[in-house]
Amino acid sequence: MIRFQRYLPILDWGSRYDRETATxxxxxxxxxxxxxxxxxxxxxxxxxxxxxxxxxxxxxxxxxxxxxxxxxxxxxxxxxxxxxxxxxxxxxxxxxxxxxxxxxxxxxxxxxxxxxxxxxxxxxxxxxxLLSHPVISGFITASGLLIASSQLKHLLGVPAHGHTLYDIxxxxxxxxxxxxxxxxxxxxxxxxxxxxxxxxxxxxxxxxxxxxxxxxxxxxxxxxxxxxxxxxxxxxxxxxxxxxxxxxxxPSGLPVPQLPSFDxxxxxxxxxxxxxxxxxxxxxxxxxxxxxxxxxxxxxxxxxxxxxxxxxxxxxxxxxxxxxxxxxxxxxxxxxxxxxxxxxxxxxxxxxxxxxxxxxxxxxxxxxxxxxxxxxxxxxxxxDFGAIRRTYAYSKSDFAAMAATILVTLFFGVEQGVVTGVGLSIALYLYRSSRPHTAIVGIVPGTEHFRNVDRHKVITGDSVLTLRVDESLFFANSRYLEDRVYALVAENPDIDHVVLMCPAVNAVDASALESLEEINLRLSDSDVTFHLSEVKGPVMDRLKRTDFLDHLTGQVFLSQYDALCALDPLTAHIAESRTPKKPARSAVWSGPEI
Amino acid sequence: MIRFQRYLPILDWGSRYDRETATxxxxxxxxxxxxxxxxxxxxxxxxxxxxxxxxxxxxxxxxxxxxxxxxxxxxxxxxxxxxxxxxxxxxxxxxxxxxxxxxxxxxxxxxxxxxxxxxxxxxxxxxxxLLSHPVISGFITASGLLIASSQLKHLLGVPAHGHTLYDIxxxxxxxxxxxxxxxxxxxxxxxxxxxxxxxxxxxxxxxxxxxxxxxxxxxxxxxxxxxxxxxxxxxxxxxxxxxxxxxxxxPSGLPVPQLPSFDxxxxxxxxxxxxxxxxxxxxxxxxxxxxxxxxxxxxxxxxxxxxxxxxxxxxxxxxxxxxxxxxxxxxxxxxxxxxxxxxxxxxxxxxxxxxxxxxxxxxxxxxxxxxxxxxxxxxxxxxDFGAIRRTYAYSKSDFAAMAATILVTLFFGVEQGVVTGVGLSIALYLYRSSRPHTAIVGIVPGTEHFRNVDRHKVITGDSVLTLRVDESLFFANSRYLEDRVYALVAENPDIDHVVLMCPAVNAVDASALESLEEINLRLSDSDVTFHLSEVKGPVMDRLKRTDFLDHLTGQVFLSQYDALCALDPLTAHIAESRTPKKPARSAVWSGPEI
Structure with a gap:
């Protein structure tokens, strides 16, 4: 019965139908x-x-x-x-x-x-x-313009044809x-x-x-x-x-029910x-x-x-x-x-x-x-020209998808417009995802917190390099991560440990797993030990189903602070002995910083 | 000169070439x-x-x-x-x-x-x-099988033709x-x-x-x-x-340089x-x-x-x-x-x-x-049949892309195989991204930390509902978020405030922005106030470029604890008065929990 109601919502509201509702x-x-x-x-x-x-x-x-x-x-x-x-x-x-x-x-x-x-x-x-808002909005705007222009012929009483703005x-x-x-x-x-x-x-x-x-x-x-x-x-x-x-x-009279052609x-x-x-x-x-x-x-x-x-x-x-x-x-x-x-x-x-x-x-x-x-x-x-302006101001890549949708719809046709818009927004999304935000982090003096070295006054040692990655790892960005790690190792010949800090990694797909294995292998070829820190529960569960953890040259640390204490106790000690410049409270809330 | 070296690496290593390297x-x-x-x-x-x-x-x-x-x-x-x-x-x-x-x-x-x-x-x-590891690995395995089978004819000395396993x-x-x-x-x-x-x-x-x-x-x-x-x-x-x-x-002799056909x-x-x-x-x-x-x-x-x-x-x-x-x-x-x-x-x-x-x-x-x-x-x-087994054990969706690549390559052709694999892995990725992980969170007693109500003993009030979303918001998942919020509001008629907690939201594209605006508008139609908390800096910068914050019925809180204190001080007080069951330390590290 519940199943019926799911597919026949009329059974739900119909059973409670009364005179008032009917009015x-x-x-x-x-x-x-x-x-x-x-x-x-x-x-x-x-x-x-x-x-x-x-x-x-x-x-x-x-x-x-x-x-x-x-x-x-x-x-x-x-x-x-x-x-x-x-x-x-x-x-x-x-x-x-x-x-x-x-x-x-x-x-x-x-x-x-x-x-x-x-x-x-x-x-x-x-x-x-898959139809993003800018693509829909652009498509509807372009359709509106196409429709209005196509109706001009009726307003003027002239014959006209065509399905693109130019033809019309x-x-x-x-x-x-x-x-x-x-x-x-x-x-x-x-x-x-x-x-x-x-x-x-x-x-x-x-x-x-x-x-x-x-x-x-x-x-x-x-x-x-x-x-x-x-x-x-x-x-x-x-x-x-x-x-x-x-x-x-x-023709007056109701339509006669009939089957469509099956050509x-x-x-x-x-x-x-x-x-x-x-x-x-x-x-x-x-x-x-x-x-x-x-x-x-x-x-x-x-x-x-x-x-x-x-x-x-x-x-x-x-x-x-x-x-x-x-x-x-x-x-x-x-x-x-x-x-x-x-x-x-x-x-x-x-x-x-x-x-x-x-x-x-x-x-x-x-x-x-x-x-x-x-x-x-x-x-x-x-x-809605306002939407075009707003989108331009908010995000250039959304604007690109919108503009392409509008232009292709107007000048090539409605189907082409939709397909272009969807294709382009997926491509742009994959492009962005393929370059996840990463940051080298150091410890904030006097705390157990780690921040981007480019944005904050933090302490780092020479032998440990910690890279925080702010996105789930999957096929489109795993090679980027590899490139980034290899480049960092090539630029910093003194390091002995690389720690990948994963507080924002919600998933690791098979490609990314292989990339992690590759990173582990290649770092070990360069005599660098590879560690992970702050790996989320579900990701860890999945990694445990593979032999990755057996081959990992380093360890998986519960926290980045644990990692620092274990790998570079001197830097941890220096950081501890300094007083933080800001009140500790503001450092606790990682909200508005990346 | 540097530019030249980028495009002609020979200038780099060539200038330092010596007899030893030559040997x-x-x-x-x-x-x-x-x-x-x-x-x-x-x-x-x-x-x-x-x-x-x-x-x-x-x-x-x-x-x-x-x-x-x-x-x-x-x-x-x-x-x-x-x-x-x-x-x-x-x-x-x-x-x-x-x-x-x-x-x-x-x-x-x-x-x-x-x-x-x-x-x-x-x-x-x-x-x-865009070529994920399982797709490449599947494609190479299938190619290997195809190649080996196509060479059988030379081993047997029989004529044969075809480009699919079946034909061969x-x-x-x-x-x-x-x-x-x-x-x-x-x-x-x-x-x-x-x-x-x-x-x-x-x-x-x-x-x-x-x-x-x-x-x-x-x-x-x-x-x-x-x-x-x-x-x-x-x-x-x-x-x-x-x-x-x-x-x-x-024909002995070196090839004569010639231009290809320009047909x-x-x-x-x-x-x-x-x-x-x-x-x-x-x-x-x-x-x-x-x-x-x-x-x-x-x-x-x-x-x-x-x-x-x-x-x-x-x-x-x-x-x-x-x-x-x-x-x-x-x-x-x-x-x-x-x-x-x-x-x-x-x-x-x-x-x-x-x-x-x-x-x-x-x-x-x-x-x-x-x-x-x-x-x-x-x-x-x-x-590499082992890779097929490993992929199956690690991730069913990666395995699906791999299996499709192998079967299509073997039975329809190499180009079709690659295209199918790439298309399917993108589709599966978008499908997964379209259902981001979200959790209703409550406060951990005795701390200022918030955790998933389904996994932890936490305290929640009746009037405030906090939804944490663990992924960047973009066109493929923004409508899912809308559905989730509307469903929660429909299921919980007592709530007055919805807080969207965004510590893992690295980006909000134009579609997601519009969804947030829609959520704000529709919640206000239902007399529910909409708030955000723990919004990252770059996301906040971008939101400030729009009029979203002017229309937001609620506030943007720096931390979720601030939000709770402001919206439901009673629950915050109750939580404060209870002692945590675990040592505070383990609660600070959000690493292994989601």
Whole structure:
């Protein structure tokens, strides 16, 4: 039963569901439904798919998440970045507007769903950790810029294509003489209106005395107003006849469940993009879910979230939708509107289903420029130049990974961008780890403490050299340690003992063990004895399982002070006889010094 | 001038060269020359190249290394593993025995040489650190098995082909009815003789009173004896006419310097294998060089070694040779024979050049089976099953990387094996790093020290939770830390303060900083205050460059004891009033506990 509950969180909250919770959930569902209708249409457009596909992707996936997801407030559905990635992946394979294009998007959702479920069952959620914050942030900023630029064509009413900034801009510029000025007027006034709504409406509403909650809801309904107004305008003046691209007939009725294509070439082609979409979508979703859960001291289970998102994507695929994930804005709205359980999502699904059944005829005259405007306004909030500046100030290597992600995403493509960012951050991390911080230490006079000779007034003898290493030892840094020790021995011909002080060594892998054996062997060739000090318990346990300690020419000292007393009693004695300059207290706390 | 000396080590030792050093070097050179002649022929055979190519690869490369290398005793030339990798890489591209095959091997050496020089100039030697010891050891063991099995065909006198164990064995078995029994007799007696020489001759010679040095040299000359004996046999009985494959006419005369092909397709095809050969060759060579340098308290410069090996490979390519690197056995012989400077290598080159000019006619009748025997005996010493067992006992994850390397190398190919091993060890390392060791700590009664609550009798209060994290924080583990903190807060509804104790945190990257900000924000949403304690100096300096400390709901305490006194004075007081159970001394040394 406990096992069931782990994989079916609905059994947990469902058993305690009551009328009060249901009311909260219903209110939240109504608000999210209103918000989700224009978003679903717009993101389908962004993904290069017919508008109804966006609606389909907002029905069954929400039900699936309600059953399998662990977040109480996460609202899944089509989102901007995943829609862009879908367009990029599927665009490689088929032409927009063809049945192959739709089929590939469905397969993409299905494969991505399977991968997410498998990652969840095998508890591979940690893979998402490989996406560092700067890489994600850079990728989302770059995606936002790409999306906004790709929507410009709808605002101008010109044809354009391409998946990189260069292609898109070039394509738009080459068609600038074909601008449709009515589209232009609708597009830019909708954009201006939506920016105004986002920036000033809430403040204004609060100013005229509305309650914050209501002001918030009205602000979020801005896109609905823009959709309604421009649709009426478009219908009244028959703008479709005047070259304004409108959404056109949307097949009403619910999607018919069907299996995706099982063409192996298509699956193979979609496997790489599906993996990236899965991981990016998961990271985006799980961070939203965690933020909201923390506000109520609740928890989400990252591995079960993978299952929930995977089920959503499979549900999307079998109902003719495309890849979905948890969206930030809609989840916050859901949370603020009082969603108490995942049932709110299921109610939202009913709302969208009703809209699909009855509202679609009303949307025929909706200009695509309005949808493009809602996308542009939504994604420009994703663009965070401040994060670039902050990252630059904080860490140059994080900045390098971020800059590479942004540039490669913008100029080579979204998949390339993610892969470059992840690869570079792993490479930079390994590079840093391969040069661990080490320090030659001496004893602080009048104490039993040892400090870096370069930073502190300490005493060292000629015959004993103590090297403290401040990192776990593993394959990428073990050779560095060897080099460092050999160089020190070559530079200091008088020494008889080398002590490796290991208070910060949490692990020693097989490569590092071999390096320690090599150091021991080579030092003994040079008639230098090799000792260890302050080895942690688990590391010592592991070393005892090998014959390293039998071959060690020196000893393992419990403390560095023991080592000094045994190997160089004279220096220990001199150190003891001197009074410390600082009060002893400050030396005890090794905190702010290295 | 100093800069010149860095890139031209010859300027350093050359200026102090004298008659005594020259004598030592000359003696060593004579011995290494004798050893290198059969080896060069044999490894060329293993690489699928004409025998003279092995000799060419043992002339100019040695001179180039003498100029650019830093090791006093390293002997470069064709080696077993690199020859196997050459055969595998070039075999993909051309048929053995064709001019294209030789041309591709030459290009491989040239590209590999360029890469090594560039890696040296850009100080990319650390890339070799990505090859963990278990991966290298597994790769070399698997290569040894592959090489030995591939040489079986020469011992049996049957045709065979393939680059994986399965293909090779299948191919040999399918030709078992064609075994040439004279070849078989020569091959197996040579193998038996060489094993006996390696195993028992030295002991026997020492037993009859020879000096160890001479006994050693005679033992190393075993292959020369086998070559001489079987060549005479083969010439006397005209075994070539009886189906025994002999080396045949070797063009005498020195190689004519020439540029390699600049066919861009060929360069592209060779780039991947060249990179792997470069890195593997470098790792093999640099570990030999370091071992020998340490015996005399000398140093080698890994980055300059890259330049030296690169120059050797370029020299090999322009003189019609194939990829070379520093060999283990020959370097040890060189060292033991008294080589004092890289000039010994240059003298060896003269020796091989003389052999190429005058000895080659004598080698016409040498049976290939003899060369195969020398290869088999040499490579089986590379096979180290003990290392597999030791690695298994020491670390399961290192063993996993090792086992994958061995199996993939044996059954899919050498390049795939290396790539799999490196990829898997990086993945496993990141996986381990993504789950850092953390511990909830409490105060040890009667002291100001804090220990893991699960391992020690310590005191904790209800309102303060202290989590110590024992690793640097970076992108792969920052989300784990978040999860851990949120889970603890969800499990302990009474707490008001969370203290993150950071004595082992050497770095906090931008992702981890954002996680700390998230933790701070989410804890404040749950009305929990977030504090840090024992933050190291460099980490603190970096945090001060951000606005994190301005937003931190709690404080940064110099010591954990300060934190407890400030946040939970009652618990601090209780702890103070109790006497410690152990003497205070043992608690001071945090060494063997975590």
């Amino acid at each position: 909260s959930d219903l209110v939240a569902a109504v608000i999210v439904t209103i918000m989700l209708i224009p978003q679903s249409l717009a993101y389908a457009l962004l993904a290069g798919l017919p508008p109804e596909v966006g609606l389909y992707a907002s029905i069954l996936p929400l039900v699936a998440y309600a059953i399998f997801g662990t977040s109480r407030a996460l609202a899944v559905g089509p989102v901007a970045v995943v829609s862009l990635m879908t367009a990029s992946a599927v665009g490689e394979f088929a032409q927009q507007g063809t049945p192959e294009y739709l089929g590939a998007a469905i397969v993409l959702a299905f494969v991505s769903g399977l991968m997410l479920v498998l990652m969840g069952l095998f508890r591979l959620g940690f893979l998402a950790n 801009v070039l394509s738009i510029v080459s068609h600038l003489n074909e601008v449709n000025w009515i589209t232009f007027a609708i597009g830019f006034s909708a954009t201006g209106f939506l920016f105004w709504v986002r920036k000033s409406l809430k403040k204004m509403l609060l100013g005229i005395g509305l309650k914050p909650f209501l002001a918030d809801i009205l602000t979020k309904a801005g896109p609905v107003a823009a959709v309604a107004a421009t649709t009426i305008l478009s219908a009244a003046f028959e703008l479709g006849e005047r070259g304004v691209r409108i959404v056109g007939d949307i 192996s070439d298509l699956w193979l082609a979609m496997a790489g993009p599906a993996l990236l979409i899965s991981v990016i979508g998961f990271v985006e979703s799980v961070s939203v879910a965690q933020t909201l859960a923390a506000k109520k001291r609740q928890r989400i289970e990252p591995d079960q979230e993978l299952v929930g998102l995977g089920a959503s994507n499979i549900a999307s695929a079998v109902s003719g939708g495309y890849p979905v994930t948890g969206g930030f804005a809609r989840s916050v709205v859901n949370f603020d509107a009082g969603a108490a359980t995942p049932a709110a999502g299921a109610f939202t699904a009913v709302g969208i289903a009703l809209a699909t059944l009855f509202l679609t005829p009303l949307l025929t005259f909706l200009p695509q420029a309005t949808l493009a405007a809602t996308i542009i306004v939504a994604v420009l909030s994703l663009v | 030592s070097d000359l003696v060593a050179a004579v011995i290494v020359t004798i050893m290198l002649i059969p080896q060069s022929l044999a490894y060329a055979l293993l690489a699928g190249l004409p025998p003279e190519v092995g000799l060419y690869a043992s002339i100019l490369p040695l001179v180039a290394y003498a100029i650019f290398g830093t090791s006093r005793a390293l002997a470069v030339g064709p080696v077993a593993v690199v020859s196997l990798m050459t055969a595998s890489a070039v075999g993909e591209f051309a048929q053995q025995g064709t001019p294209e095959y030789l041309g591709a091997a030459i290009v491989l050496a040239f590209v590999s040489g360029l890469m090594l020089v560039l890696m040296g100039l850009f100080r990319l030697g650390f890339l070799a650190n 064995v299948l191919s040999i078995v399918s030709h078992l009815n064609e075994v040439n029994w004279i070849t078989f007799a020569i091959g197996f007696s040579a193998t038996g003789f060489l094993f006996w020489v390696r195993k028992s001759l030295k002991k026997m010679l020492l037993g009859i009173g020879l000096k160890p040095f001479l006994a050693d040299i005679l033992t190393k000359a075993g292959p020369v004896a086998a070559v001489a004996a079987t060549t005479i046999l083969s010439a006397a009985f005209e075994l070539g006419e009886r189906g025994v494959r002999i080396v045949g006419d070797i 861009s397709d060929l360069w592209l095809a060779m780039a991947g294998p060249a990179l792997l050969i470069s890195v593997i060759g470098f790792v093999e060579s640099v570990s030999v060089a370091q071992t020998l340098a340490a015996k005399k308290r000398q140093r080698i410069e890994p980055d300059q070694e890259l330049v030296g090996l690169g120059a050797s490979n370029i020299a090999s390519a322009v003189s019609g040779g194939y990829p070379v690197t520093g060999g283990f056995a020959r370097s040890v012989v060189n060292f033991d024979a008294g080589a004092a400077t890289p000039a010994a290598g240059a003298f060896t080159a003269v020796g091989i050049a003389l052999a190429t000019l005058f000895l080659t006619p004598l080698l016409t009748f040498l049976p290939q089976a003899t060369l195969a025997a020398t290869i088999i005996v040499a490579v089986l010493s590379l096979v």
